[in-house]
Amino acid sequence: MNNKKYIIGIDLGGTNLKLALLSVKYKIITKKILSTKKFKSSRELTHAIVSSVDELIRARRIKKTRIAGLGIGLPGPVDVRTGIVRFLPNIPGWRNIRLGEILTRRLKLPVFIDNDANLFTLAEYRLGAGKGLRNIVGITLGTGVGGGLIIEGRLYRGESFAAGEAGHIPILLLGRPCNCGGRGCLEAYVGNKRILSWAEKVFKKRIDLEELSNLAARGEHKAIRIWQSVGYLIGSALTGVINLLNPDALVIGGGVSNSGRVLFNSIRNFVKENAMVPQARQVVILKSKFKDDAGLIGAAILVRERNRI
Numbered sequence: 612m613n614n615k616k617y618i619i620g621i622d623l624g625g626t627n628l629k630l631a632l633l634s635v636k637y638k639i640i641t642k643k644i645l646s647t648k649k650f651k652s653s654r655e656l657t658h659a660i661v662s663s664v665d666e667l668i669r670a671r672r673i674k675k676t677r678i679a680g681l682g683i684g685l686p687g688p689v690d691v692r693t694g695i696v697r698f699l700p701n702i703p704g705w706r707n708i709r710l711g712e713i714l715t716r717r718l719k720l721p722v723f724i725d726n727d728a729n730l731f732t733l734a735e736y737r738l739g740a741g742k743g744l745r746n747i748v749g750i751t752l753g754t755g756v757g758g759g760l761i762i763e764g765r766l767y768r769g770e771s772f773a774a775g776e777a778g779h780i781p782i783l784l785l786g787r788p789c790n791c792g793g794r795g796c797l798e799a800y801v802g803n804k805r806i807l808s809w810a811e812k813v814f815k816k817r818i819d820l821e822e823l824s825n826l827a828a829r830g831e832h833k834a835i836r837i838w839q840s841v842g843y844l845i846g847s848a849l850t851g852v853i854n855l856l857n858p859d860a861l862v863i864g865g866g867v868s869n870s871g872r873v874l875f876n877s878i879r880n881f882v883k884e885n886a887m888v889p890q891a892r893q894v895v896i897l898k899s900k901f902k903d904d905a906g907l908i909g910a911a912i913l914v915r916e917r918n919r920i
């Protein structure tokens with residue numbers, strides 16, 4: 612009899628809801644991607660998660676007893692202990708939702724919940740770009756800007772499980788209002804919607820991130836200038852993080868991070884020029900190894916580590 616175990620990994624972002632069936636060796640067997648915007652409430656989204664998970668399991672004709680558990684990453688502060696989602700700055704309708712309890716009851720599986728950037732960072736630390744290092748900061752650039760911290764080889768979650776919110780480091784005194792309720796946060800300037808409206812203003816037409824990256828790669832000055840400015844803004848917030856924590860590496864992922872060399876170089880240059888000398892010498896700035904799958908792999912690692920399988 613085949614007793615091989617499987618894990619369900621879920622990565623909920625402001626743009627996409629990704630679900631996958633993984634082996635216990637973290638190989639993605641099947642993956643499903645839905646648009647987060649399609650769901651108007653937390654109830655609809657939760658329902659879609661439940662039916663998609665059932666579908667994933669049924670399509671492979673796997674018995675539920677062979678699923679070791681479900682791990683899910685969400686874009687905001689979540690209480691890891693109770694499975695309560697506090698709020699999601701970029702997905703309306705989520706406030707104090709008992710997601711862990713609801714999914715456990717409806718799916719009859721062990722469910723583990725964490726912040727999506729924490730899971731991204733965990734995946735890169737255990738198996739990806741940060742493997743073998745002890746102190747790393749993970750940054751996800753997408754609809755929002757997320758962060759995760761590995762300090763002395765352990766994921767640091769903070770007293771209320773909300774540590775690592777790099778996107779909500781203020782970069783401007785009394786600046787733009789942010790979805791978190793604060794003002795002048797990094798995310799309010801470099802979240803992907805902001806970059807797109809910046810590009811629309813400059814080019815006088817709608818333009819997507821891929822086009823903007825291609826233009827920069829082809830040497831278009833206006834596009835290069837946008838990515839450079841985005842890189843400097845990110846670099847300035849991250850310089851503060853690097854000065855504070857003195858990490859070995861910063862691992863950057865998420866949709867916006869696929870934008871090419873201009874963005875990466877300007878982040879690197881800003882940090883190297885502005886961080887304090889010992890920290891600047893130590894830190895390397897790396898691209899995510901797992902790219903779009905890091906959150907799913909991190910969710911599976913969470914299940915294995917919490918379930919001790």
Ligand SMILES: [Zn+2]
Nearest residue numbers: 779789791796
């Ligand atoms: Zn904020």
